[in-house]
Amino acid sequence: MTPITTSFFTQLRDLVFKRSGIVLTSEQEYLVEARLGGMARELGFTTGDGLIRHAIESGDDGLQVKIVEAMATGETSWYRDIHPFDLLKDLMLPELISRKADQQSLSVWSAASSTGQELYSVAMMLDYFFPETNEWDVRLLGTDLCESAISRAKLGIFSTLEMNRGLPAMMLAQYFTRREASFQISEEIRKRTRFQTLNLVHDWLPPSKFDIILLRNVLIYFDTPTKRQVLEAIWSKLNDGGYLLLGSTETTIGIADHIVPVQSSGATYYQKRGN
Ligand SMILES: C[S@@+](CC[C@H](N)C(=O)[O-])C[C@H]1O[C@@H](n2cnc3c(N)ncnc32)[C@H](O)[C@@H]1O
16 A cells, blocks of 8 residues: 555544544554555555545444544553552452452443453452452443444454463363464353443543452553543542552543552552542
8 A cells, every 4th residue: 555645644534533533643654554555455445545535534433433443552451550459359359358348349440441451350350359249240341432342352362472471370271262373261250340432532431330440551642631631530420439440551641640659569550439
């Protein structure tokens, strides 16, 4: 595909920003060929410009969605960055489980779940280390902008390459079945989760509140006003005493200073204190 021209890159950038809040920088022009080349060729366009022009002029909603999804980075892994998951295991889950022992309910939302590894990491952790919660009312929700990522998360089938990214051997042995070149997560774990598409910038957030929200490695793609908007909206969806985890390079500082970071064991978390 002929490289995209600067004027069409600007149009692509505006489209992606308008629909997702994701800010593409000019250094990311190089991503266009890798991410849109296949789609352009499939639709008979020899240039990226042709694809973008057609998507914008035709107003084809489905095509615009596909382009935005292709430009979103879905990079993820099991127990990503490990320290926040250690905090979950050693601090947040024990505290919540003891505090909510009477209610016997627990809710976790992976708010930019990509293909599901983040939410499944929590689901396996609960089953493995806190089997008492199997009798509880546990709500595990994964949402993402990207429909193809959500479809994959729902299936719970992962390639060998994906399996090799951070999954402890004991979890592999206990929770996965080999399917030719792929691995499928156990039905037991899969059926405890729910995945659905949700755009954090434009959609209504789930009506109920959560005990733990993982909003990890998505704010980095937004500008400051969008980060603030999403953080405030997410914070309003935390129960009093609930916990928020961001990605290791993300922060509330200078964006939503009332959401105060707490450092512990090499990771940062945010806890909503009741009034
Ligand atoms: C880098 S992945 C992070 C996945 C996972 N949270 C992790 O940390 O491994 C970023 C995800 O954010 C999603 N995303 C980007 N903009 C979004 C938006 N406006 N609403 C919901 N999800 C969005 C992308 O589709 C992508 O799957």
